[in-house]
Amino acid sequence: MLPRLSLRFVHVWRRNRLVWRKLAIPSMLVNLAHPMLYMLGLGYGLGAMLPEVGGMAYITFLAAGTVCSSTMMSASFESMYSSFSRMHVQRTWDAIMNAPVLLEDVVAGEAVWAASKAFLSGAAVLLVATALGLVSSALALWVLPLIFLSGLAFAGLGLVITALSPSYDFFMYYFTLAITPMMLASGVFFPLERLPEWLQMVAQIFPLTHAVELARPLMNGVIPNSVGMHLLVLVGYAVVSFYLALLLTRRRLLS
Amino acid sequence: MSHLHVAGLRKSYDGTEVVAGLDLELEPGVCFGLLGPNGAGKTTTLRLCLGLSEPDSGQVTMLGFRVPERAREARQRIGVVPQADNLDPDFTVRENLLVYGRYFGLRSRELQSRIPALLEFAGLAAREHSRIQTLSGGMKRRLTLARALVNDPQLIFMDEPSTGLDPQARHLIWDRLRQLTGEGRTILLTTHFMDEAERLCHRVAIIDRGFKIAEGAPRELIAQHIEPQVVEVYGDGAENWAERFGRHASERCEKTGETVFCYTHDADAIVHALEREPGVRYLHRPANLEDVFLKLTGRELRD
Numbered sequence: 001m002l003p004r005l006s007l008r009f010v011h012v013w014r015r016n017r018l019v020w021r022k023l024a025i026p027s028m029l030v031n032l033a034h035p036m037l038y039m040l041g042l043g044y045g046l047g048a049m050l051p052e053v054g055g056m057a058y059i060t061f062l063a064a065g066t067v068c069s070s071t072m073m074s075a076s077f078e079s080m081y082s083s084f085s086r087m088h089v090q091r092t093w094d095a096i097m098n099a100p101v102l103l104e105d106v107v108a109g110e111a112v113w114a115a116s117k118a119f120l121s122g123a124a125v126l127l128v129a130t131a132l133g134l135v136s137s138a139l140a141l142w143v144l145p146l147i148f149l150s151g152l153a154f155a156g157l158g159l160v161i162t163a164l165s166p167s168y169d170f171f172m173y174y175f176t177l178a179i180t181p182m183m184l185a186s187g188v189f190f191p192l193e194r195l196p197e198w199l200q201m202v203a204q205i206f207p208l209t210h211a212v213e214l215a216r217p218l219m220n221g222v223i224p225n226s227v228g229m230h231l232l233v234l235v236g237y238a239v240v241s242f243y244l245a246l247l248l249t250r251r252r253l254l255s
Numbered sequence: 256m257s258h259l260h261v262a263g264l265r266k267s268y269d270g271t272e273v274v275a276g277l278d279l280e281l282e283p284g285v286c287f288g289l290l291g292p293n294g295a296g297k298t299t300t301l302r303l304c305l306g307l308s309e310p311d312s313g314q315v316t317m318l319g320f321r322v323p324e325r326a327r328e329a330r331q332r333i334g335v336v337p338q339a340d341n342l343d344p345d346f347t348v349r350e351n352l353l354v355y356g357r358y359f360g361l362r363s364r365e366l367q368s369r370i371p372a373l374l375e376f377a378g379l380a381a382r383e384h385s386r387i388q389t390l391s392g393g394m395k396r397r398l399t400l401a402r403a404l405v406n407d408p409q410l411i412f413m414d415e416p417s418t419g420l421d422p423q424a425r426h427l428i429w430d431r432l433r434q435l436t437g438e439g440r441t442i443l444l445t446t447h448f449m450d451e452a453e454r455l456c457h458r459v460a461i462i463d464r465g466f467k468i469a470e471g472a473p474r475e476l477i478a479q480h481i482e483p484q485v486v487e488v489y490g491d492g493a494e495n496w497a498e499r500f501g502r503h504a505s506e507r508c509e510k511t512g513e514t515v516f517c518y519t520h521d522a523d524a525i526v527h528a529l530e531r532e533p534g535v536r537y538l539h540r541p542a543n544l545e546d547v548f549l550k551l552t553g554r555e556l557r558d
Binding site: 008011014015018019022090091092094095096097098099100101102254255 | 268305307308309327328330331333335337339341342343344345346350354355357358359360406
């Protein structure tokens with residue numbers, strides 16, 4: 001069955017934004033603090049012991065990875081813990097669907113909202129990296145649409161897990177089995193080429209790998225290789241995961 | 256045109272038929288009560304009517320729109336008071352109304368002008384900026400009712416609107432519901448409080464196991480199914496008395512828990528006998544909808 005998409009998803013998005021606005025500043029700071037600690041701690045601490053990584057200073061290398069990984073984290077948390085609260089605990093989705101709003105609109109609103117928050121997280125890291133002189137070209141502006149797209153991909157995946165989840169505890173499986181391996185094997189902290197060949201192959205299925213492959217050259221003033229392929233993977237994740245999340249949520253809420 | 260038309264509606268879950276061929280017809284301006292024991296299929300029926308669940312077979316037409324195909328269009332003019340509280344805990348009273356109104360595509364300015372009257376209706380004008388967590392159960396229900404009116408609905412669904420409320424809060428809700436039908440709105444109400452149904456509803460349907468077993472005005476149903484007078488007898492000696500005397504002096508005599516119910520057209524002899532009976536207390540009253548309900552759906556416990 002084809003989803004009946006409409007602009008009504010904006011109602012759901014605005015609802016979430018209104019809640020967020022009340023706590024925007026502390027929420028942004030907390031979201032920024034965690035990736036910054038990693039980036040600065042590892043970048044300067046570990047970087048001092050390394051000559052160059054991937055042809056650049058380690059902290060420069062790490063900046064692009066941090067932009068992408070903080071995008072992933074932000075989209076994942078929002079689309080799992082926060083969406084699950086609204087769907088299952090507060091029953092907000094039920095209330096919305098008593099109005100002339102369809103499940104498609106609710107799931108799309110949640111996905112776009114999680115991507116929006118992820119965008120803010122990624123953009124904040126990018127801004128700090130720029131201020132620290134770690135970004136060398138205006139090409140880095142292309143990272144902004146890229147992190148929104150990555151946000152959609154991770155939000156879709158998160159919503160799939162949410163649709164299947166009996167409780168908050170369930171999300172730990174996803175973090176342990178998907179998010180952590182992606183953090184470690186997508187070229188965030190070290191170049192993929194350093195990994196055994198089979199692991200490099202596995203890394204190609206991770207959406208985070210493709211986000212990093214695009215973001216790092218852009219932030220260093222280089223046009224990335226295979227742009228079309230990387231984008232295709234990210235768009236594919238966003239579309240397929242959204243559709244799957246919709247089917248699973250329909251089964252859960254509207255049977 | 257009827258506001259809600261349901262014909263031959265069926266729905267099963269895991270091989271159990273929860274709604275088993277239901278027909279309903281709601282004329283504009285009526286308060287219609289859907290009564291039934293727990294698990295009778297009331298909530299499932301509401302979900303099917305709203306297009307939140309697909310029926311296995313049967314037809315639903317709501318405000319002229321086929322459901323579920325065009326449920327979304329129909330919901331534009333529908334209000335819903337759900338059984339479980341799902342007010343938005345992240346918002347204040349006012350924000351709840353504002354945000355909910357936007358789901359109907361209403362503009363903020365339009366809503367700003369509508370909200371004062373809704374707060375007034377719900378008796379919450381003074382709590383406009385309160386957080387939801389600080390409201391009492393009765394206030395939350397009233398706010399849920401006000402929220403259901405934000406789009407000026409023609410038809411309102413209410414799933415057990417007074418469950419869990421104290422008597423004051425129930426009376427206030429009842430008063431508001433009468434006001435709404437007085438304005439010409441149609442209400443479909445589920446409840447298992449028979450006094451509530453008798454008081455509010457122009458028509459009721461009693462359903463059990465997904466099937467309608469009786470329908471009519473409350474007074475009609477009482478006249479049709481039950482002897483007009485009832486004597487309830489309690490106390491240690493009640494059962495013994497019923498065996499010796501009550502059973503023979505009434506037309507029908509039933510026991511629920513510790514209470515014996517004697518149904519009759521003329522209770523004089525029974526009351527006379529009970530006055531002289533030690534160890535029992537009794538209540539002589541006219542028959543009501545609860546008597547009909549218990550007769551038709553049985554007296555055993557439902558879960």
